[in-house]
Amino acid sequence: MxxxxxxxxxxxxxxxxxxxxxxxxxxxxxxxxxxxxxxxxxxxxxxxxxxxxxxNGITYYTDLSELQKADRRKKKTKSSPAYLDAVGRIKTVLTNRQVSYCSGTLISAIPGQSSRVIKSAGHCFGNTETESKYDIKSITWETTTKSGLKIVKDLNIEELNLERDSAVLSFNGKIPFSTIKPALIETELAMHPSEFIRYDNQTTVISAGYSSDNLKGDNGKTLTYDDQIRAQEFINLNAYDRRKFGVQTVSFSGASGGALLVDVDLSYEDIDNPYKQVYYVGTTITLGYDTKYYKESSSSTSAGSASTNYDSYLGVDDRFLNELNK
Structure with missing residues (x-):
């Protein structure tokens, strides 16, 4: 053609x-x-x-060649880092039998602590325009560990903030720390996510989620991640609200609720991380602004872009998180 x-x-x-x-x-x-x-x-x-x-008033491009050039995502495999096990796929079933898929991450605010708390995006469970929760029948979170262990948990919504597009969920019982290391919420430093990079030349920034494209995401069945994000690829969206920010990294529908993670040594700030956990610095919320939007075909339900927007970890209440993880 x-x-x-x-x-x-x-x-x-x-x-x-x-x-x-x-x-x-x-x-x-x-x-x-x-x-x-x-x-x-x-x-x-x-x-x-x-x-x-x-x-719906949005122009989508079906020639994906430009997007593919910018796409650094990798598929999660058994050789991928174990910290990716903390990012799972969320399935939400409504009372009218409609089904939607998002992503969500196992988090904790205390190093070495087992967790039962999942952080995701609010719009996966409600309408952010009307700020009304969906009529939900069930929510499940699923991940497969590096060792091949499949874990499926039924979730309950603990906190839903549709104005900020944020959701905190939990399940009964904790996943042992030896099975999955939760992503850490840093509580001593109140930094913009881009500032984590300055501490160590070996710092790795990772965007991970279950994008529902067929290029790499296998229609949302495979976790994809970009671990080559650089400091200059962070985008300041609003000078008055630093909790919302963008990153030049490819994502598609289904990655909502996914994670922006940072593997960094913060010992310079006397921050103790004895178990070498990755830090959770942002939740995937939308495709990027002021960019092209793509679909693989006019009948596709999955849209993508070369940039992605996030909600900062600074919006997570660590005291509430610790209470849930008691």
Whole structure:
């Protein structure tokens, strides 16, 4: 299709140049159009429309070549870091039998502590415009550990803030620390997530979630992650609200509620992390602003972009978290 489109554009360009050349001679030649000219124009129009379409006032591009160049995501495998086990897939079933999928992360505020608390995005469980909770029948969280152990937990909503697009959930019983190390909420430093990078040249920033694309996400069945995020790729969205920020990293629908993690040594600040847990610094909330949006086809339900927006960990109440994890 791309080759055919290129050929049609080439034909039109050459034809335009020929016409322009004649007009520069101040003559008005009679132009005989090729017999297939009209049909070629129709094909070109259809091909152009196929590269993008509008839906609910948003333009989506179906040519993913540009997005693929920016896509550094990897698929989670048995050789991937164990800290990714803390990021699971959330399935929400409504009373009307509708089903949606998001992501959610096992978190804790105390090093070495087992956890039963999941952090996710509020819009997975309610309407952020009307600030009304969905009529929910069930919520489950699922992850598979590096060792191959599949864990499925029924979740309860403990806190839902639809204004901030934030949700805290829990399940009965804790997952042993030896099975999954929760991502840590840092309570001693109140830093913007981008500031974690300055402490160590070996710092790794990771965006992880269950994107529902078919490029790498296997329609949401496989966790994908980008562990090559650099300091200059952080985006300041609002000078008056530093809790919302963006990062130049690819994500698709389904990654909502996912995690921005940082693997960093904070010993310079006398922060003790004896079990080498990663820090939880942000929750995936939306695709990026002021960017192109993509879908694999006009019938696809999964949208993606080359940048992603997050809600900072600073919005998590560590006292409430510790109470839930008693």
């Amino acid at each position: 791309k080759l055919q489109l290129l050929k049609l554009i080439t034909v039109l360009t050459v034809f335009t140049f020929s016409t322009t050349a004649k007009e520069c001679d101040f003559s008005k030649p009679e132009i005989t159009l090729p017999e297939n000219y009209s049909s070629n124009l129709e094909i070109l129009e259809i091909a152009t429309r196929a590269l993008s379409f509008s839906e």
